[in-house]
Amino acid sequence: MRIFITGHRGQLGRALWDELGSRHELVGGDLSDWDMTDRAQAAALIVNARPDVVIHAAALTNVEYCAEHPAEAVRANGVGTYNVALACRDADARLIAISTNEVFDGQVSQPYQEYDPRHPINPYGYSKYVAEQVVERYAPHYAIVRTAWLFAPGGVNFIHKILARARSGQPLPPIRKDLGEAAHFLWLMTGEEPTPDAEHTLDVSYVLHAEHGFNASTFTGRAVASTLSDM
Numbered sequence: 001m002r003i004f005i006t007g008h009r010g011q012l013g014r015a016l017w018d019e020l021g022s023r024h025e026l027v028g029g030d031l032s033d034w035d036m037t038d039r040a041q042a043a044a045l046i047v048n049a050r051p052d053v054v055i056h057a058a059a060l061t062n063v064e065y066c067a068e069h070p071a072e073a074v075r076a077n078g079v080g081t082y083n084v085a086l087a088c089r090d091a092d093a094r095l096i097a098i099s100t101n102e103v104f105d106g107q108v109s110q111p112y113q114e115y116d117p118r119h120p121i122n123p124y125g126y127s128k129y130v131a132e133q134v135v136e137r138y139a140p141h142y143a144i145v146r147t148a149w150l151f152a153p154g155g156v157n158f159i160h161k162i163l164a165r166a167r168s169g170q171p172l173p174p175i176r177k178d179l180g181e182a183a184h185f186l187w188l189m190t191g192e193e194p195t196p197d198a199e200h201t202l203d204v205s206y207v208l209h210a211e212h213g214f215n216a217s218t219f220t221g222r223a224v225a226s227t228l229s230d231m
């Protein structure tokens with residue numbers, strides 16, 4: 001199968017490239033190659049590549065930046081996805097669009113179902129909500145895959161943000177049980193056994209311990225393990 005990956009140099013794009021490369025013929029496009037907000041560029045790059053499937057991982061993903069530049073967020077994620085969807089239509093390609101948990105507001109007590117009403121509460125979430133709607137409306141054959149807490153070597157993600165805050169001495173807000181993959185990652189780094197009686201939040205102490213080598217801090221291990229055991 002011939003697969004076009006948008007954002008193939010991003011965190012997820014690189015992982016997809018590695019995962020799929022041995023079994024499929026891959027083509028990629030990133031911001032250094034094209035700007036998906038440019039309709040002509042998107043059409044030319046994708047249609048000329050003649051893909052069977054487009055995996056659309058490119059996005060403006062910096063949540064804080066999106067909050068400060070909401071129009072740019074909608075332009076990148078909404079208009080950009082619109083252009084990708086139209087190009088998929090022109091190329092007769094299926095579209096797998098990567099989306100986010102942030103199309104929801106989190107105000108429910110049970111896991112979300114795929115078709116629950118979306119209600120984003122920040123500009124990034126709103127821009128991805130627009131993107132989902134565009135995909136549903138304009139892509140001929142699509143799947144929307146929502147994910148959360150992505151991290152990968154070389155990427156800029158919450159791990160870096162937590163460490164940066166800890167290093168600068170800023171307090172961290174409590175991190176809830178939906179820490180998810182983050183906890184898993186940090187637990188792997190601590191190498192500590194899960195214990196059932198730990199605290200449910202990570203605070204600056206935790207991260208400061210983490211900064212000192214991710215080792216030997218029972219508090220670190222317990223806090224993360226507790227989060228893990230509740231998931």
Ligand SMILES: NC(=O)c1ccc[n+]([C@@H]2O[C@H](COP(=O)([O-])OP(=O)(O)OC[C@H]3O[C@@H](n4cnc5c(N)ncnc54)[C@H](OP(=O)(O)O)[C@@H]3O)[C@@H](O)[C@H]2O)c1
Binds near residue numbers: 009076098148150157
């Ligand atoms: N990161 C998360 O925790 C998270 C959580 C849930 C969902 N997602 C979704 O998962 C997908 C992949 O996320 P990621 O973490 O891999 O993101 P990422 O590392 O920021 O990669 C996104 C890629 O898209 C490119 N890009 C941005 N604007 C573009 C434009 N206008 N035209 C073409 N390319 C553009 C970026 O290029 P530059 O690097 O040159 O800017 C970057 O290579 C995104 O759809 C995101 O919304 C991410």
